[in-house]
Amino acid sequence: MTHAIEVRNVYREFQQRSAAGRVRSAVHAVDGVTFSLAAGNVLGIVGESGCGKSTLARLILGLLPPSSGEALVDGRSLAHMDRRERARLIQPVFQDPFASLNPRQRVRDIVGLPLASQGDLTKRQQTDRIMEMLARVGISTEMADRFPGQLSGGQRQRVAIARALVLHPRIVVCDEPTSALDVSVQAQILNLLSDLRRELGLTYLFISHNLAVVEHIATEVAVMYLGRFVEHAPTQDLFRRPMHPYTQALLASVLTPEPALGIPDVGLGDAYPDPTDIPLGCRFHPRCPKALSECRTLVPDNIRKDGRLVECLLAAST
Amino acid sequence: MKTADDTQPLWRRRRLPAFGRLATLLGASIVVTAFVVAIFAPYLTPYDPFAQDLNLRLVPPVWMESSHAAHLLGTDQIGRDYLSRLIYGTRISLLIGVLTVITSGLIGVTIGIVGGFYGGRVDALVMFLITCRLSIPLILVALTVVALVGSSLTVVILTLGLLLWERFAVVARTTTMQVRNLDYIAAAQAAGASRAHVLVREVLPNIASHLVVVATLEMALAILLEAALSFLGLGVPQPLPSWGLMIAEAKEYMFFSPWVIVTPGVALFILVLGINLLGDGLRDMLRTDLRHRGW
Numbered sequence: 001m002t003h004a005i006e007v008r009n010v011y012r013e014f015q016q017r018s019a020a021g022r023v024r025s026a027v028h029a030v031d032g033v034t035f036s037l038a039a040g041n042v043l044g045i046v047g048e049s050g051c052g053k054s055t056l057a058r059l060i061l062g063l064l065p066p067s068s069g070e071a072l073v074d075g076r077s078l079a080h081m082d083r084r085e086r087a088r089l090i091q092p093v094f095q096d097p098f099a100s101l102n103p104r105q106r107v108r109d110i111v112g113l114p115l116a117s118q119g120d121l122t123k124r125q126q127t128d129r130i131m132e133m134l135a136r137v138g139i140s141t142e143m144a145d146r147f148p149g150q151l152s153g154g155q156r157q158r159v160a161i162a163r164a165l166v167l168h169p170r171i172v173v174c175d176e177p178t179s180a181l182d183v184s185v186q187a188q189i190l191n192l193l194s195d196l197r198r199e200l201g202l203t204y205l206f207i208s209h210n211l212a213v214v215e216h217i218a219t220e221v222a223v224m225y226l227g228r229f230v231e232h233a234p235t236q237d238l239f240r241r242p243m244h245p246y247t248q249a250l251l252a253s254v255l256t257p258e259p260a261l262g263i264p265d266v267g268l269g270d271a272y273p274d275p276t277d278i279p280l281g282c283r284f285h286p287r288c289p290k291a292l293s294e295c296r297t298l299v300p301d302n303i304r305k306d307g308r309l310v311e312c313l314l315a316a317s318t
Numbered sequence: 319m320k321t322a323d324d325t326q327p328l329w330r331r332r333r334l335p336a337f338g339r340l341a342t343l344l345g346a347s348i349v350v351t352a353f354v355v356a357i358f359a360p361y362l363t364p365y366d367p368f369a370q371d372l373n374l375r376l377v378p379p380v381w382m383e384s385s386h387a388a389h390l391l392g393t394d395q396i397g398r399d400y401l402s403r404l405i406y407g408t409r410i411s412l413l414i415g416v417l418t419v420i421t422s423g424l425i426g427v428t429i430g431i432v433g434g435f436y437g438g439r440v441d442a443l444v445m446f447l448i449t450c451r452l453s454i455p456l457i458l459v460a461l462t463v464v465a466l467v468g469s470s471l472t473v474v475i476l477t478l479g480l481l482l483w484e485r486f487a488v489v490a491r492t493t494t495m496q497v498r499n500l501d502y503i504a505a506a507q508a509a510g511a512s513r514a515h516v517l518v519r520e521v522l523p524n525i526a527s528h529l530v531v532v533a534t535l536e537m538a539l540a541i542l543l544e545a546a547l548s549f550l551g552l553g554v555p556q557p558l559p560s561w562g563l564m565i566a567e568a569k570e571y572m573f574f575s576p577w578v579i580v581t582p583g584v585a586l587f588i589l590v591l592g593i594n595l596l597g598d599g600l601r602d603m604l605r606t607d608l609r610h611r612g613w
Contacts, residue, residue, distance in 0.1 A: 061504075063504050083507075083511075083512075087508065087509055092508045094505060096501060099500050100501035102524070104524055105519075113506060113509045114509040114510060117509055117510040117515070163509065
């Protein structure tokens with residue numbers, strides 16, 4: 001199987017400068033991410049807020065240049081493509097449909113923007129494609145002339161999906177596409193995304209902090225911690241047998257509907273990870289309930305086991 | 319914070335307090351009237367504003383003694399009908415106001431959007447330009463230019479237009495900075511839209527309402543500055559009926575015929591007041607609008 005997308009050793013740091021222009025501190029938002037994804041698959045990327053998920057999405061979309069490393073589609077670097085070519089290959093769906101649609105444009109113009117930017121279609125052809133795509137995501141024709149303010153949250157997200165798919169891209173980066181929506185609407189949007197993937201043969205990068213959603217839609221899952229993938233495995237394996245202590249804690253933190261159980265204690269302590277000051281050794285060791293003394297000095301780099309990636313010394317030794 | 323206003327149905331929220339609404343309506347009607355008068359000036363004037371009648375010099379307005387019913391607002395020192403000159407003066411004031419705002423708006427909005435959107439060094443340059451402009455004494459530069467090039471309507475409009483852009487730039491810059499990080503900008507970039515499209519179609523419409531408010535304030539300022547320059551003899555050349563020029567010509571007669579200076583003064587005051595009231599109203603409406611969009 002061919003890789004739809006390949007990400008090689010991508011780093012991105014943000015520098016905070018003092019008034020004099022000297023670098024005060026650097027935030028290592030994405031700190032060496034490598035993965036590849038076969039066409040037609042869905043990679044779920046999970047992790048707590050601030051772990052670099054959204055920065056990774058922006059890097060892959062080419063909205064932000066990486067400090068080093070590259071993202072390849074079809075073996076060609078996204079950074080070296082012109083904007084039209086990149087738009088035909090990869091498109092985003094953002095979290096908040098209230099912020100991702102321009103409030104001053106009509107639905108037909110929002111969905112038509114990728115087509116208009118290509119500049120090779122007549123108005124008539126564009127309108128046909130727009131209407132076809134709107135019908136596909138379940139937006140009726142008479143809504144095409146409305147403004148986003150006149151639509152509900154779920155309808156807005158459908159419009160955002162239509163915009164992302166109108167060029168029939170290979171890859172869609174979904175950055176928490178359901179977390180701003182009502183629970184009842186979330187399922188509809190997820191099913192819509194699943195159906196469209198099957199019909200159009202899409203590949204998704206699906207970023208979320210909702211483990212249930214990821215388990216539902218993803219074929220493989222990567223767990224991100226302080227800018228790195230600490231575990232990357234097929235969905236079933238990861239949920240059935242998490243190997244990294246951080247993954248185990250994440251899975252244990254899922255709330256049960258049993259009120260008597262309360263909020264589960266996952267044993268991570270209160271220390272909050274600080275991307276300006278990444279610990280030496282294993283980046284997770286200050287919070288790890290199973291840390292050994294070696295974890296403070298040895299970096300568990302690129303450890304593979306049973307066809308999965310686990311950045312943990314424990315996994316390497318057992 | 320939840321206020322009593324939030325419990326109102328949406329169509330009621332946009333309403334301003336009674337007094338504010340009245341003031342806005344008043345401002346709007348003054349401005350609309352002024353435009354109508356300016357456009358239809360040839361049909362409204364009873365006399366040719368340039369025609370002199372030396373037999374009827376300094377005739378007082380109709381409500382005073384020894385007036386002529388034919389000259390509603392009297393005549394000036396060389397017997398020109400004051401009402402006709404006042405009406406044609408509206409044209410000059412509005413022409414200068416509108417064209418100055420268009421010129422300075424184009425300059426300021428372009429500079430401001432580019433600086434606010436790209437940030438970094440570009441923004442530092444923009445801030446430097448704005449600071450430089452703020453340190454230029456407006457009247458003095460205008461006087462120098464007019465003294466060097468000579469006075470004409472075009473020179474006045476260009477001088478004011480090239481000088482009055484800084485408020486447009488400041489407002490465009492800060493509002494662009496608020497908009498540029500929103501997801502629809504990122505979505506447009508990912509959609510392959512050009513830079514020009516992002517700036518003109520995605521950013522500009524979303525900051526336009528702020529710029530309209532600035533435009534009204536700048537227009538009032540331009541009209542006042544033109545009057546000041548004309549009063550100093552360096553604005554619109556004679557015999558064009560500019561209000562500032564009328565005040566200047568009238569100042570020698572103000573002790574014996576005070577209406578010649580009061581009439582154009584009151585006209586200027588009412589027009590600028592109207593524009594400012596309209597601008598304030600627009601600003602308040604915008605503020606309520608923004609609050610309910612969760613800003």
